[in-house]
Amino acid sequence: MILKSQVEWALHCCAILAGLPAGRYLSTKALAEFHGLPKEYLSKALQSLSQAGLVDTTLGPSGGYRLARPPAELTFLEIVEAVEGKSRTFVCTNIRENNPCRPQGYCETSPCAVSRIMWEADEAWRAKLRSVRLSDLTEALAQEIPAELWKNSFEWVLERAG
Amino acid sequence: MILKSQVEWALHCCAILAGLPAGRYLSTKALAEFHGLPKEYLSKALQSLSQAGLVDTTLGPSGGYRLARPPAELTFLEIVEAVEGKSRTFVCTNIRENNPCRPQGYCETSPCAVSRIMWEADEAWRAKLRSVRLSDLTEALAQEIPAELWKNSFEWVLERAG
DNA sequence: TATATTAAGGATATGGAATATCCCTATTTT
DNA sequence: AAAATAGGGATATTCCATATCCTTAATATA
Numbered sequence: 001m002i003l004k005s006q007v008e009w010a011l012h013c014c015a016i017l018a019g020l021p022a023g024r025y026l027s028t029k030a031l032a033e034f035h036g037l038p039k040e041y042l043s044k045a046l047q048s049l050s051q052a053g054l055v056d057t058t059l060g061p062s063g064g065y066r067l068a069r070p071p072a073e074l075t076f077l078e079i080v081e082a083v084e085g086k087s088r089t090f091v092c093t094n095i096r097e098n099n100p101c102r103p104q105g106y107c108e109t110s111p112c113a114v115s116r117i118m119w120e121a122d123e124a125w126r127a128k129l130r131s132v133r134l135s136d137l138t139e140a141l142a143q144e145i146p147a148e149l150w151k152n153s154f155e156w157v158l159e160r161a162g
Numbered sequence: 163m164i165l166k167s168q169v170e171w172a173l174h175c176c177a178i179l180a181g182l183p184a185g186r187y188l189s190t191k192a193l194a195e196f197h198g199l200p201k202e203y204l205s206k207a208l209q210s211l212s213q214a215g216l217v218d219t220t221l222g223p224s225g226g227y228r229l230a231r232p233p234a235e236l237t238f239l240e241i242v243e244a245v246e247g248k249s250r251t252f253v254c255t256n257i258r259e260n261n262p263c264r265p266q267g268y269c270e271t272s273p274c275a276v277s278r279i280m281w282e283a284d285e286a287w288r289a290k291l292r293s294v295r296l297s298d299l300t301e302a303l304a305q306e307i308p309a310e311l312w313k314n315s316f317e318w319v320l321e322r323a324g
Numbered sequence: 325t326a327t328a329t330t331a332a333g334g335a336t337a338t339g340g341a342a343t344a345t346c347c348c349t350a351t352t353t354t
Numbered sequence: 355a356a357a358a359t360a361g362g363g364a365t366a367t368t369c370c371a372t373a374t375c376c377t378t379a380a381t382a383t384a
Contacts, residue, residue, distance in 0.1 A: 038262025
C-alpha cells in the first residue's frame with residue numbers, strides 16, 4: 001500500500017505556489033521543470049487540485065495555477081485527498097457473510113469489529129494530515145533550506161510567474 | 163491506496179485461531195471454507211503470518227495453524243505488517259534534488275519536510291494499530307455476534323481442529 | 325509400513341491501477 | 355493574428371494484487 005507519487009508532487013507544488021505573490025500564476029511547465037517531473041503527467045495532478053477547488057487557474061500566456069486560499073487555510077489532508085481520493089484505505093468485503101453457520105436470510109446491520117478498528121486507524125492517519133497546514137510546511141522548509149538556495153529558487157519562480 | 167484483501171483475511175483468521183483450545187491446530191482448508199475464500203491464495207496470507215512468527219504450524223493430517231502467542235500479546239499492527247509489509251505508505255523520491263537552482267554537488271542531509279510530515283501521519287496510523295490487541299477484537303466480536311451463531315461457529319471450528 | 329493430509333513455496337496467468345505520453349480544444353494574453 | 359495555457363480524451367506501458375496449479379517434505383493415522 002503506497003501513495004501515488006502524484007501526492008508528493010502535489011505537496012511540493014503547493015509549497016511553491018504558497019510563495020507566489022498575490023494574484024500571480026505559475027504554469028505546469030514551470031512547476032514540472034522546477035521539480036524535474038514529466039509535464040503532461042504532473043498536469044493530471046494539478047487538474048486534481050483544481051477540481052477539488054484548492055487552486056485557481058487561468059488560461060493563455062502568463063496563465064497557470066495559484067492557491068485558492070491562504071496557505072494557513074489549506075491542510076495536508078485536502079491536498080492528499082484531492083490526488084489520492086477520499087475512500088478508506090481498508091475495504092471490508094464482509095467475509096463474515098460466508099460463515100457456513102450463518103442462518104438463512106440473516107443480515108448484519110453494522111460494520112464488523114475488524115473494519116471498525118481498521119477505519120479508526122485510517123481516521124488517525126487523516127486526523128494527523130488534517131492538523132498540518134500548508135503554512136506549517138512552508139515554515140519548516142524556510143528553516144531547513146539554505147538561505148541562498150531559498151532566495152535563488154524564489155527568484156527562479158518569480159521570473160516565470162505570470 | 164488500498165490495503166490488500168489478505169489483510170482482512172489474516173485478521174479474521176487470527177480471530178478464529180484465538181478461539182482455538184490450547185494446542186489444537188486449524189488447517190488452511192477449514193479457514194478458507196469458513197470465510198469463503200480461495201484456499202490456495204489464503205495460504206499465502208497464512209504463510210506470511212508464519213514467516214512473521216505470529217503463528218505456529220504443523221504438517222500432516224490434523225495439522226494447520228495456531229497462534230504463537232496469547233491473543234492479548236498480538237497487536238493489529240503485527241498482523242497487518244506481516245501481510246502488508248513494514249514499509250512506509252509515503253515514498254519520498256527526493257524531487258528537491260531536481261531544483262535547477264541547487265548548487266553543484268550540494269547534498270541534502272536529512273529527509274525533507276514533506277516526507278517528515280507524511281511519515282508522522284503514517285506513524286499515527288501504526289500507533290493506532292499497535293494499540294489494539296487481538297484480544298480486543300475477539301471481545302468486540304463476542305459482543306456483536308449473536309450467541310447462537312457464535313456457539314455454532316465455535317463448534318464448526320472444533321469439529322475440524324486437529 | 326503405506327497412505328492420506330498438510331504447510332511451504334515456486335511458476336505462471338490475469339486484471340486492474342499507476343504511470344506516462346500524445347493530441348485536440350477552448351480560452352486568454354500579447 | 356499568434357502564441358501559450360489548462361482541460362481532458364485516448365492510448366500505451368509497467369507493476370502489483372489476485373489467483374491457480376503443481377511439487378516437495380513432513381507428519382498423523384490406518
